[in-house]
Amino acid sequence: MAKQADTKTSPVRGSRTGRPIMVLLDLLGRRWSLRIMWELRDGPLTSRALRTACDEASPTVLQARLTELREAGFVELGDGGGYGLTPLGQELCETFMPLHRFAERWRR
Amino acid sequence: MAKQADTKTSPVRGSRTGRPIMVLLDLLGRRWSLRIMWELRDGPLTSRALRTACDEASPTVLQARLTELREAGFVELGDGGGYGLTPLGQELCETFMPLHRFAERWRR
DNA sequence: TCCATCGCTACAATTATCGTAGCAAGATGC
DNA sequence: GCATCTTGCTACGATAATTGTAGCGATGGA
Numbered sequence: 476m477a478k479q480a481d482t483k484t485s486p487v488r489g490s491r492t493g494r495p496i497m498v499l500l501d502l503l504g505r506r507w508s509l510r511i512m513w514e515l516r517d518g519p520l521t522s523r524a525l526r527t528a529c530d531e532a533s534p535t536v537l538q539a540r541l542t543e544l545r546e547a548g549f550v551e552l553g554d555g556g557g558y559g560l561t562p563l564g565q566e567l568c569e570t571f572m573p574l575h576r577f578a579e580r581w582r583r
Numbered sequence: 584m585a586k587q588a589d590t591k592t593s594p595v596r597g598s599r600t601g602r603p604i605m606v607l608l609d610l611l612g613r614r615w616s617l618r619i620m621w622e623l624r625d626g627p628l629t630s631r632a633l634r635t636a637c638d639e640a641s642p643t644v645l646q647a648r649l650t651e652l653r654e655a656g657f658v659e660l661g662d663g664g665g666y667g668l669t670p671l672g673q674e675l676c677e678t679f680m681p682l683h684r685f686a687e688r689w690r691r
Numbered sequence: 692t693c694c695a696t697c698g699c700t701a702c703a704a705t706t707a708t709c710g711t712a713g714c715a716a717g718a719t720g721c
Numbered sequence: 722g723c724a725t726c727t728t729g730c731t732a733c734g735a736t737a738a739t740t741g742t743a744g745c746g747a748t749g750g751a
Contacts, residue, residue, distance in 0.1 A: 495686035500617040578603035
């Protein structure tokens with residue numbers, strides 16, 4: 476791969492300040508990031524199952540997001556295969572849960 | 584512009600199902616969407632002030648996001664100029680507030 | 692009138708994402 | 722052994738999104 480070396484996902488694309496909230500908003504603002512977290516909320520999925528859950532999103536970008544989310548510590552590759560949320564990732568995911576109710580109200 | 588006609592932002596790029604949560608995750612998963620909501624949390628900003636707050640992001644995409652967020656009902660253009668959150672937008676923004684605390688803990 | 696700022700747009704260059712195909716490694720069955 | 726399978730993951734050309742710079746018409750003061 477050797478695209479993103481060792482830091483986070485990149486020299487923080489969306490913010491020069493490096494404030495954690497900006498880094499987080501940028502990371503989650505990339506395509507499929509939020510969706511991936513959302514789809515993993517009920518438990519681990521294999522890479523292909525995740526792809527199916529994400530409307531057959533291209534494996535290229537899915538792999539990229541997965542790597543980023545893994546480096547961020549939100550997602551991990553289970554020993555028996557399959558991607559799942561880390562405890563930290565679950566915590567983050569629960570932060571989004573109110574979004575579900577909000578979205579339902581919002582559709583009108 | 585005439586790119587997105589009258590529906591939401593597009594025929595729901597990130598999801599074919601049209602489930603509100605997917606539409607929302609997709610909308611917020613576009614670049615600068617989350618950031619814009621975040622920067623408007625303390626009150627309205629002029630388009631240029633918002634641009635400054637968003638690390639000089641290009642006005643092209645900022646306008647695009649602003650239009651989408653306006654069509655979604657989260658942002659409005661105040662009578663005296665300046666973009667601000669609608670009551671609905673404030674509600675959504677408050678949903679993100681826990682993210683701030685989370686991000687601070689996460690940076691380590 | 693001159694100047695500043697407002698919201699907003701054009702346009703080319705650069706990135707990111709898509710879509711399809713396929714790899715190597717590890718199971719499983721025969 | 723040896724065919725399958727499925728796993729995580731990658732290559733690569735085509736397409737769509739984003740960037741950066743410049744500037745528009747309208748509005749409001751001096």
